[in-house]
Amino acid sequence: MTLTNPSPAAEVAVRRRGHGALGDRVFSWWTLGTGLLVLAILGLILVTTVREAWPAFDAMGPRFVTERVWDPNPATGDAIFGALSFAYGTAVSSLIALLFAVPVSVGIALFLTELAPRRLRGPAVTVIDLLAAVPSVVFGLWGILVVAPALVPVYQWTHDVFGGVPLLGRLVGPVGSGRTFMTAGLILAIMITPIITSITREVFGTVPRADKDAALALGATRWEMIRGAVLPHSFGGIVGAVMLGLGRAMGETIAVALVIGGATNITANLFAPGNSMAAVIVQQFGESTGTFTAALIGLGVVLFAMTVLINVFARVVVRRAEARMKGGVA
Amino acid sequence: MVSDTHLITRPSVTVHAPAAVTTSGAAFADTSVMRLRDVSVHYGNYEAVRRTSMPIQRNQVTAMIGPSGCGKSTVLRTLNRMNDSIPGARVSGDVLFHGQDLYARHVDPTQVRRRIGMVFQKPNPFPKSIYDNVAYGLRINGVKGRLDEHVEAALTQAALWDEVKDKLRTSALALSGGQQQRLCIARTIAVKPEVILMDEPCSALDPIATAKIEELIFELTHDYTIVIVTHNMQQAARVSHHTAFFTAEVDERQERHGRLVEFSPTDQLFTNPADKRTEDYITGRFG
Amino acid sequence: MTLTAPPTFRPAGGGPDLTRAALSGRRRLTNHLATAAIWAAVLLAVVPLALVTYTVITRGGGVMSLSFLTEDIPNSYRRDGGGMAPAIVGTLLITGTAALMAIPLGVFGAIYLNEYGKQRPLARLIRLMADVMTGVPSIVMGLFVYLSWVLLVGAQTGFAGALALACLMLPVVIRSSEEMLRLVPEELRQASMALGARKWQTTLTVVLPAAISGITSGSLLAVARAAGETAPIIIVTGIVFSPNWNLFDGSNTALPAQIFRNASQPFDAAQDRAWGAALTLIVIVLGCTVLARLISRRFATKER
Secondary structure, three states, X not given: OOOOOOOOOHHHHOOOOOOOHHHHHHHHHHHHHHHHHHHHHHHHHHHHHHHHHHHHHHHHOOHHHHOOOEEOOOOOOOOEEOOHHHHHHHHHHHHHHHHHHHHHHHHHHHHHHHHOOHHHHXXXXXXXXXXXXXXXXXXXXXXXXXXXXXXXXXXXXXXXXXXOOOOHHHHOOOOOOOOOHHHHHHHHHHHHHHHHHHHHHHXXXXXXXXXXXXXXXXXXXXXXXXXXXXXXXXXXXXXXXXHHHHHHHHHOOHHHHHHOEOOOOOOOOOOOOEOOHHHHHHHHHHHOOHHHHHHHHHHHHHHHHHHHHHHHHHHHHHHHHHHHHXXXXX | OOOHHHHHHHHHHXXXXXXXXXXXXXXXXXXXXXXXXXXXXXEOOEEEEEEEEEEEEOOOEEEEEOOOOOOHHHHHHHOOOHHHHOOOEEEEEEEEEOOEEOOOOOOOHHHHXXXXXXXXXXXXXXXOEHHHHHHHHHHHOOOOOOHHHHHHHHHHXXXXXXXXXXXXXXXXXXXXXXXXXXXXXXXXHHOOOOEEEEEOOOOOOOHHHHHHHHHHHHHHOOOOEEEEEOOOHHHHHHHOOEEEEEEEEEOOOOOEEEEEEEEEEHHHHHHOOOOHHHHXXXXXHHO | OOOOOOOOOXXXXXXXXXXXXXXXXXXXXXXXXXXXXXXXXXXXXXXXXXXXXXXXXXXXXXXXXXXXXXXXXXXXXXXXOOOOHHHHHHHHHHHXXXXXXXXXXXXXXXXXXXXXXXXXXXXXXXXXXXXXHHOOOHHHHHHHHHHHHHXXXXXXXXXXXXXXXXXXXXXXXHHHHHHHHHOOOHHHHHHHHHOOOOHHHHHHHHHHHHHHHHHXXXXXXXXXXXXXXXXXXXHHOOOOOOOOOOOOOOOOOOHHHHXXXXXXXXXXXXXXXXXHHHHHHHHHHHHHHHHHHHHHHHHHHHHO
């Protein structure tokens, strides 16, 4: 194409849907296609896993989630695949993780947004980034070889002191090895702290300066300002962040598989070994066949459904909270 | 190339100078490249500009002035369909370019903008080298070979060559604001459009940089037709041959619409306006 | 100009007491306690990070040597010596291939969201689902690739691992790239359009280059995270004891999988190899992370 000026051919030139009009259409369809890939993968995950898990669902029916026995190779009779004890392990370890991680994460987020001197803010962010960067398997390795043995005397002491207290005593029962629900929860707490911190921090960041100034101008201390202006504004966002952390904790596989102990067990004793849904899959998938494999995939289906629901809920909550704060529409 | 000292003194001695060109008085003789006919612009249900008609004369500078909110920038952006990307914007009436309506169904906005370039209020060079900024439009339009010559010609015409010829490969963002704006002009003229639209091109610049751009605008009329929106009446008086005065009108439903009040040769509009509102505006702010 | 703290003298006579002492003891105490708790929270995050880092460096450093990086994995856990070469090769190949698949697709997906879809219902759905997809457990992604690819081709391969990692990276790349595209000023798009550039030309030649450092940095973080993923590798790639450079033929292995397998063994030799592998993995992951930070910092200074 040559460029001329002024162009005598201009009159026809603007009429031409020149080269590249097709390119525009192809390009926009291509980008849309890659966007749709996300939906396609999520849909395919659901379809393939449900299909392959069907033999187990079919054999067990609702007992798949209500039965506490998991026996792939019984001496007599049919194999039994009940996911209840694994669901219990997932729930208990995740809740312990939240119990420790939420206060710490909210504290760090407050530190970063309200408290940190300028020159400490950077290093503090780096700590969180690095914590997020350490692969979960490394936390698992550290957990099984260092933390678990180190915690045994701590557990033992706790059991000796509080073991006799009613109710609480049942939580801190007899101690075996250091690979327990409690250890799994503690390792998970470290792993979900970065995500809860970063989302909470974003939410705190959207609290209007004016609201905080108003509180301070009324003579509030910094803590009173945080309690009066920052936390109420951010409640929805914190709930969302906690749910995201819960989703992470439930889906975490490797670290839990290493430190939870690998026992099919439902007990109030946090110092006892157990197992989680994700961990069971990775531990037993290699030696499984037939309905056993289907049952493990079934655990994956349950896990997938629960994490998707939790994540959708959490994201919607976070987005609402942020949109409301910015005064925009949701 | 014009020296700095000359440029600094220029604004004080050349007010109205270009107006001499149009003393033929044949303002509406058909040397027009573009013509607006009953053009209205709506944003959703809101009518931003109401029924505007005016010609754009070839190789002349047409200025659009008026208070803010009078729709002058909106009208300018209808001239190369830059309003297309604003959701809900709708243009009615005819915007004619060599007699054909730019908003006709078969017209491709990309081709329109190739012929009718635009320089924006804030200098907006791409975060690329000076050379690549100027070459961008050429490459996009498939020009192969002799890029160096085209780039040099465009930069020379934009009165920037001497200042940047030794650093063509450095980032355009390192230039001063005035240089960036001249680079944007060079980038626009590199693709050799017929018409160049300028949307308050000097509003972000200091007086010296402004004087350089004004000088440049005058030079460019040899090869290009220029339409410039400005909030600065002196600037309109200095650089333009024709001036369109817009104002904001409040109608019976208490809605504001931009409206073209007067379109005349520049010296006539500023010395002997036909409309009372024009007179109020130029005396109120110009005196 | 220097800002100084409010003067702490008590006014001589009559004026209001503006010192801290005017605050009630209870309010002051609460404020102090809260401040202390917040500092404690930060320390609680620092401690495990420091401990993990310290242990990995000391235990891993003890076994680190050239031969550890270049020798095959012993095929018995209890045997001393040997190295992690096959796992290093596997990690680099599998993660690299995953990045080659996920990053271009993710960037195009981001272009759809930011340049075309914007706030349309479909785009909002994709955005939400990309967020949700980042929360899908990696073990589920492993199962998915096992069922839809490994069963299809009939063998565990390194490529299957790359597919799984690519699925895990994709939503992260999409969302981080979209954030970066959003930062590109609208004026640049308009300038390009005013030159008669088509939207696809504008996107590829102006918008994308303007955001490229941010996109690179975000993608590197996604790569770093994927390099540490373990569960899908264990399920879909199998295991080998000598390097397999072919992703499409035969099983493979990777550092995280080796750490997992060796960590649960009672033998000192296996545990040593696990620590060495952990140190190697952390160096790779941190390398990506630090590179990402450097790139984004350069980006930040260039823009301002």
